Amino acid sequence: MQVLFLGAPGSGKGTQCKKLSAKLGLAHLSSGDLLRAAIRENTATGLKAKEFMDKGLLVPDPVLIDMFREALSMPALKKGFILDGFPRNLAQAESLDKLLDELDMKLNAVIDMEIDTSLLEERLVGRRSCPNKVCNNVFHVKFAPPKEADVCDYCQSQLVHRSDDKVEVVSSRLETYKRETEPLIGFYKGKGVLQSLNADDTPEHIFEQILKVLQVSV
Numbered sequence: 001m002q003v004l005f006l007g008a009p010g011s012g013k014g015t016q017c018k019k020l021s022a023k024l025g026l027a028h029l030s031s032g033d034l035l036r037a038a039i040r041e042n043t044a045t046g047l048k049a050k051e052f053m054d055k056g057l058l059v060p061d062p063v064l065i066d067m068f069r070e071a072l073s074m075p076a077l078k079k080g081f082i083l084d085g086f087p088r089n090l091a092q093a094e095s096l097d098k099l100l101d102e103l104d105m106k107l108n109a110v111i112d113m114e115i116d117t118s119l120l121e122e123r124l125v126g127r128r129s130c131p132n133k134v135c136n137n138v139f140h141v142k143f144a145p146p147k148e149a150d151v152c153d154y155c156q157s158q159l160v161h162r163s164d165d166k167v168e169v170v171s172s173r174l175e176t177y178k179r180e181t182e183p184l185i186g187f188y189k190g191k192g193v194l195q196s197l198n199a200d201d202t203p204e205h206i207f208e209q210i211l212k213v214l215q216v217s218v
């Protein structure tokens, strides 16, 4: 099964991708994780990406597409994959379409996690992330607090307030999402694969909705 998730920052998309990946044995391909891994392992794509990131520039689409081409060609993907955080705009969605054609793959579903963006600011600003790269769990001071304040439940690392989640950055991230990524909802609706669900709900209930949409028995 091949699934793509759309959702504004703070919609809980990452959490749901993780749960679904664990439940169905699908590879979770997050653009951020893939980039970090490519750079850590010094792959050709990783080195190219690093050149741009070191200059504070965005990694260009052709480099990202190369990275996904490598990732999607891995034999470990036999059961399928979940795309998280890519594509981010229409141009990338069109490139992804071509890449999937080239690899003889298709998306079974695009899950759009709908939520009023005004609810997202509180969610985002309260996030605390585990800096341990193999753990990467995310907590929330109000909605999903760790057992001990500022300590990861899973690996006991000290949690961090990522610069991305600070209040001044959050509103500009949400604006970028609205402008660049929201048009993808129409794009995938036109392809007949869009499934929208209400993301203003508990993580457990959202997960049930996702399984229902994908017609997977719980």
Ligand SMILES: [Zn+2]
Pocket (backbone or CB within 6 Å): 130, 131, 132, 135, 136, 137, 152, 153, 154, 155, 156, 157
């Ligand atoms: Zn941790």
